[in-house]
Amino acid sequence: MYTDTIAAIATFLGNSGINIIRISGDDALSIAEKIFVKKIKKLSDSNRSETCDVYNEDSNQHINLKPRYLHYGYIVDKNQRVIDEVLLSYMKGPHTYTREDIIEINCHGGIISAKKILETVLEHGCRTAERGEFTKRAFLNGRIDLAQAEAVIDIINSKTDSSHEISVNHLEGRLSKQINEIIDEIMDILANIEVNIDFPEYDEDEVTVNKVRELSENIIKELERLIKTADTGKIFKEGIKTVILGKPNVGKSSLMNFLLNENRAIVTEVPGTTRDTIEEYVNIKGVPLRIIDTAGIRETEDKVEKIGVEKALQKVNEADLIIMLFDSSRELEEEDKKILDYIKNKRVIYIKNKTDLETKLDLSEHEIIEKEAINISVVKNQGLETIIDKISKMFFEGTINVSDELIINNVRHKDLLIKAKKSLEEVLYSVNSGMTVDFIEIDLKQAMDCLGLIVGKSVSDDLMDKIFNEFCIGK
Ligand SMILES: Nc1nc2c(ncn2[C@@H]2O[C@H](COP(=O)(O)OP(=O)(O)OP(=O)(O)O)[C@@H](O)[C@H]2O)c(=O)[nH]1
Ligand SMILES: [Mg+2]
Secondary structure (H helix, E strand, O other), rough: OOOOOOOEOOOOOOOOOEEEEEEEEEOOHHHHHHHHHHHHHEEEEOOOOOOOHHHHHHOOOOOOOOOOEEEEEEOOOOEEEEEEEEEEEEEOOOOOOOOOEEEEEEEEEEOHHHHHHHHHHOOOOOOOOOOOOOHHHHHHOOOOHHHHHHHHHHHHOOOOOHHHHHHHHOOHHHHHHHHEEEEEEEHHHHHHHHHHOOHHHHHHHHHHHHHHHHHHHHHHHHHHHHHHHHHHHHHHHHHHEEEOOOOOOOHHHHHHHHOOOOOOOEEEOOOOOOOEEHHHHHHEEOOOEEEEEOOOOEEEEEEEHHHHHHHHHHHHHHEEEEEEEHHHHHOOHHHHHHHHHHHOOEEEEEEEEOOOOOOEEEEEHHHHHHHHHEEEEEEOOEEEHHHHHHOOOOOOOOOOOOOOOOOOOOOHHHHHHHHHHHHHHHHHHHOOOOOOOHHHHHHHHHHHHHHHHHHHOOOOHHHHHHHHHOOOOOO
């Protein structure tokens, strides 16, 4: 099958050591042969121009690019002017990332070389790759399935070791294997039903019904187990969305800075210092946190502060965790009580800050909070470890071994698993209410289709565009 040839810079353009230009498709090799030279000749000084000082000795020389070797040489433009000194490799399809012929050119870092080389490559008759198009080709050419392609982007976007490990598991095909096994089981049930429909005279109805019931129940259990892991997967992928909340001046921004280990938020003794929400990602002892510092909650006439307070309260709705800060050197005030009211249904860690000062806070009205609250002093660096330990216990019940467990870390997969489970519950319902087996065929097929979409069986162009548009160029 002929495909047009695509090219892109696969590395991040900046002051790096090297950049890589990638070409994939039927013309990759012939393009390389036109732009790559192994030998150069310095022109004599009199012939030198400012922009070109080296030339190909024999522009028509035949270059033998042996596959899977690194070839040292130069890239030249259409006028045979040298652009850069490079290492070039040729990987012959189908044993490549895209299953097509691939050329990779390692040039010097910086912006200009890579851009010029790409321009030259494009001039020789290929087009710029779209986002994720190399990986899309790997999928379309059957080297990986859709779940594995999605794992590639998740590996690139990983922010923690654990999240990386989960995605590597998926790339290796562990999720796909499990999903395909479930699809096979559903196909077994369907086959049973077909026999029943085709040969009703065998009167195997009862046997079939029992078999359908048992298999559906087992698959539902398996899907439930997978769906349950999605919460952990989301946390590892996005971090625990942790909103620091409290009245003005309790030390929210000080705590944020401490957790980030940098002076990110402005801290002053003036109540109402923080006006906007500030979000940062941090990984503390393996616990991934997306920390959000907020404006101190109080009634205010200040227009800017008011918006800040509204934003802070909005963040509460999206939070996985609230860190509610009290100032132990001040009495419990209306503002504290209002915040407590506001976060009633959330997961909360209560903290009393400024314990280095004389205690004035009395939480005896709130017995449970008093018992649970962690005493800290940000300025004295006291009690802060306890916060992380508590979060770790709250979300991971100690430790979690992501390498052994198959964890769902993709919302699309989770939604499809839930849909598949619902269809199978319909199957069970139909079976239990005595409907004939042919009735359940539709639901079974629907469950199978949902699971098929995870691994990319009969996926629409729209869905593919949506998935691969999240990739970077050159991947
Ligand atoms: N003594 C003492 N002072 C602290 C402690 N933590 C913070 N502070 C001080 O309390 C003041 C307010 O701290 P911030 O971190 O700005 O408080 P905030 O809650 O972010 O305040 P707003 O942004 O105004 O809502 C600053 O002067 C801090 O140095 C502490 O543990 N002990
Ligand atoms: Mg602040």
